[in-house]
Amino acid sequence: MEDVLRSLGFLCLGSRLKRIGExxxxxxxxxxxxxxxxxxxxxYPLLAALDxxxxxxxxxxxxxxxxxxxxxxxxVSLLSDLGLVEVTQSDxxxxxxxxxxxxxxxxxVDLAKRDVWPRIESxxxxxxxxxxxxLLAQLAAIEDGLAAAPLDRRVEKGTAQ
Amino acid sequence: MEDVLRSLGFLCLGSRLKRIGExxxxxxxxxxxxxxxxxxxxxYPLLAALDxxxxxxxxxxxxxxxxxxxxxxxxVSLLSDLGLVEVTQSDxxxxxxxxxxxxxxxxxVDLAKRDVWPRIESxxxxxxxxxxxxLLAQLAAIEDGLAAAPLDRRVEKGTAQ
DNA sequence: TCGCAAACTATAACATGTTATATAACGGGG
DNA sequence: CCCCGTTATATAACATGTTATAGTTTGCGA
Numbered sequence: 001m002e003d004v005l006r007s008l009g010f011l012c013l014g015s016r017l018k019r020i021g022e023x024x025x026x027x028x029x030x031x032x033x034x035x036x037x038x039x040x041x042x043x044y045p046l047l048a049a050l051d052x053x054x055x056x057x058x059x060x061x062x063x064x065x066x067x068x069x070x071x072x073x074x075x076v077s078l079l080s081d082l083g084l085v086e087v088t089q090s091d092x093x094x095x096x097x098x099x100x101x102x103x104x105x106x107x108x109v110d111l112a113k114r115d116v117w118p119r120i121e122s123x124x125x126x127x128x129x130x131x132x133x134x135l136l137a138q139l140a141a142i143e144d145g146l147a148a149a150p151l152d153r154r155v156e157k158g159t160a161q
Numbered sequence: 162m163e164d165v166l167r168s169l170g171f172l173c174l175g176s177r178l179k180r181i182g183e184x185x186x187x188x189x190x191x192x193x194x195x196x197x198x199x200x201x202x203x204x205y206p207l208l209a210a211l212d213x214x215x216x217x218x219x220x221x222x223x224x225x226x227x228x229x230x231x232x233x234x235x236x237v238s239l240l241s242d243l244g245l246v247e248v249t250q251s252d253x254x255x256x257x258x259x260x261x262x263x264x265x266x267x268x269x270v271d272l273a274k275r276d277v278w279p280r281i282e283s284x285x286x287x288x289x290x291x292x293x294x295x296l297l298a299q300l301a302a303i304e305d306g307l308a309a310a311p312l313d314r315r316v317e318k319g320t321a322q
Numbered sequence: 323t324c325g326c327a328a329a330c331t332a333t334a335a336c337a338t339g340t341t342a343t344a345t346a347a348c349g350g351g352g
Numbered sequence: 353c354c355c356c357g358t359t360a361t362a363t364a365a366c367a368t369g370t371t372a373t374a375g376t377t378t379g380c381g382a
Contacts, residue, residue, distance in 0.1 A: 001224045004210040010285040011278055012206050014185030017178045019227050022369065024175030042338070045173050049165040059360060063162045066180050071339060073362060078337095095347045095360040117172055124171040131296050135289050135303075138296050183339065203368070219331060232369060234332060239367095256330040256377045 006143070009136060020142060027151035028120055034152070035116055037108065038082065044112070046075050047101070050085065051109045055100035057091075084108060123154040167304070170297060181303060188312035189281055195313070196277055198269065199243065205273070207236050208262070211246065212270045216261035218252075245269060284315040 005016045028041040039047070049064050050056065056064070062072040076099050079085045084105035087097045101109060127145045131138045166177045189202040200208070210225050211217065217225070223233040237260050240246045245266035248258045262270060288306045292299045 001221060002214065003227060004213060004225045005206055005227060008209060010289065011282045013285050014182045014189060015203065015206050017182030021175045021178030021182060028175060042176065045166055045176050048169060052165060053163065060162060064165045066164060066166060121172045124174050128296050135292050135299050
C-alpha cells in the first residue's frame, strides 16, 4: 500500500512531521509506561522547562515551549492536579501566576533526569544515527527505522554502551 | 527566551516535530484561506490519496495515510457533509464502505493540483532549499526560516521562477 | 449448516493543539 | 484620581489525533 504522505514529498510536509512526531511520542509513552511514571510524555517538555529555567509565569512558559498560552494553562492545571507543579501569586503583579515544581515534581524530574531521559535520548539518537542527506530522505529513514525497531527496542541497546 | 524544545535536542524530538508540523499546516492554511478553498489543510492528504489511488475502503485509506481508522471515519464524514466525497457499498462485501471523490471533490482536487499545490510545494521546497547536515540542524533551520518568512511570503517568490 | 472468531467500520472518551473571547489587574494621561 | 487601553490568564469552542469498544458481516470449521 503506497504511503501517500511520503509520495507527496514537500506538499504535505507538515502532516508528515506531525505523524512522525506522534509516533515518537507514542513510543516514548510506552517506555514511560514500563518505568511506571505517572505523566504523559507530552507533559515532559513543560516539566523540563521549569527544571531548566526555574519558576515562570504562564506566558513565558508558553513562549519557551513554543505553544500557545491556553495550552500551557491547561497543562499546568493538569499537572497541578497531579501535585507536580504549583501556582503562586507572590509576585508584585497580581495578574501573573508563577508556576513552579513542587517537591514531588522536583523528585520526578530528578529521577527522570537520572534514569529515564538519558535512555530516551540515547534511543532517539540511535534512531537518528548516521542520518545524512536531504530532509525527506532523513524523514523516510526515521519512519523506516521506527517501523523496524520502535524506540522501546532501542533502549537496551542504547544503555549498553 | 530559551527555546526549551530546541535545547533538549533528541529528548523531545517528537514534540518538536509536531510543533514544526503544526506551524507548517497553519501557514498552509493561511495560504488556502487567501485562495478561498473550503477545506482545512489537514484534509488534503485524504483527498490526495483518493486522487492518486482511486476509490478506497476506509481501512485502506487509513493505511495509505498512516493514521488510524477512526480518524479516517471522522474525516470522511466531514468531507461527505461538505459534498466532496461519497460513501458507497456497491462492493460484494457489505462491511466495506468505499470512499470516492464526488464530482465536486474531483473539481476541487483538479483545481488544487493545477493552482494551489504547486505553489505550496514550491514554498516548502524554498524553505527547505540548501538544507543539509544533521537532522537537528535542519529542523532548526526550518524553524528559523519559518520565523523569518512564513510560507505565505514564500509563495510569490516560488512561483516567480 | 450452524456457530463463532475474525474483519470492517462506527462510536465514545480522551489528549492536546488551536483561535476567539471573557475577565481581572496594571498603569499612564486627562 | 479616575478612566481606559494594554497585559496576563482563563475559558469556550473547535480540530484532529489517539485507544478502547460496540455492532455488523463474513466465512471457516466442526
